[in-house]
Amino acid sequence: MRQGNPDVRAALDRLLFCRNSTGQNEMSLLGYLGTKEAAETAYAIAQRCPHAQATATAALVRLKDPRAAKFLPQALEQWGQDQEALKRALLDAYTPKLGQQLLALEAKGHEQAGSMVKLLKAAGVMKE
Secondary structure (H helix, E strand, O other): OOOOOHHHHHHHHHHHHOOOOOOHHHHHHHHHOOOHHHHHHHHHHHHHOHHHHHHHHHHHHHOOOOOHHHHHHHHHHOOOOOHHHHHHHHHHOOOHHHHHHHHHHHHOOOHHHHHHHHHHHHOOOOOO
8 A cells, every 4th residue: 555556545445345245135225215325325336346246236226227237247247145136126127228238148148147038038027
């Protein structure tokens, strides 16, 4: 830090901002608030906390915030414990624009996007 390395500054910022790693799945609940402040909080978390990106993206999806598209590919890569919130948000707050993005990712060979497309089609949310 003393030498002015920007990577250290970013790591320190992330450490301080993202210090609580428990309760990440609950972060997706920000999507139910429906306020601009909730959207800004979810966006900041998605941008600055890679380990919580899936749940923060779920909140953005639920809020129908177009910035969710920026994080969706990375959030889908976190196919693990936080994916349930993202799956539910995509099922509940599906938009054709999100569907187009998922189809484009699937066409590029993104395996998790393909799984999500299959789930959305099976649930009748996404039309063939």
